[in-house]
Amino acid sequence: MIVKRACDIAIAMIAGIILAIPMALIAAMVRITSQGPALYWSQRVGRENQLFWMPKFRTMRIDTPVVATHLLVDPQRHLTPIGSFLRKTSLDELPQLWCILKGDMSFVGPRPALFNQEDLIAARTAKGVHVLLPGLTGWAQVNGRDELSIPEKVELDAEYLRRQSTFFDLRILVMTAIKVAGSANVQH
Numbered sequence: 001m002i003v004k005r006a007c008d009i010a011i012a013m014i015a016g017i018i019l020a021i022p023m024a025l026i027a028a029m030v031r032i033t034s035q036g037p038a039l040y041w042s043q044r045v046g047r048e049n050q051l052f053w054m055p056k057f058r059t060m061r062i063d064t065p066v067v068a069t070h071l072l073v074d075p076q077r078h079l080t081p082i083g084s085f086l087r088k089t090s091l092d093e094l095p096q097l098w099c100i101l102k103g104d105m106s107f108v109g110p111r112p113a114l115f116n117q118e119d120l121i122a123a124r125t126a127k128g129v130h131v132l133l134p135g136l137t138g139w140a141q142v143n144g145r146d147e148l149s150i151p152e153k154v155e156l157d158a159e160y161l162r163r164q165s166t167f168f169d170l171r172i173l174v175m176t177a178i179k180v181a182g183s184a185n186v187q188h
Contacts, residue, residue, distance in 0.1 A: 059083030
């Protein structure tokens, strides 16, 4: 855990420095192409089911209901002009480097649930997954992402809990880079 935390801090700091200008450009593009702030802060469930605030570059219009995207009747209708691009490339996730630096997240772990995804939170708690720090990416992310049902996500999260190691995290990071490059498993 200490090694993982030290690596998270070091990599997040380096990534933050390298990506500072691209993130500033993305923020400007979000502001230019739609009304509202560049960042969208949502309340998420972290380790031990503690709530924290997680930023993303805003991909949805400001009047979008606060629910998981798959629960929206017509998600495409709510996207900003560059929202689909940001989601497909996962560039909307870059502000979460802040959460990694703060210690609310890690690079690898189960994706943090929204505060109101009670079924996902309960299923993860039942499997003991709630003891993990949520991640920017995770085993479920690289094995289906938006295409997975909640029970499938929870099973993959539980598998990660059992198998977690430095080498497994590296494997997930490499798989994430490959999936992001191909925009795999992103529905909206």
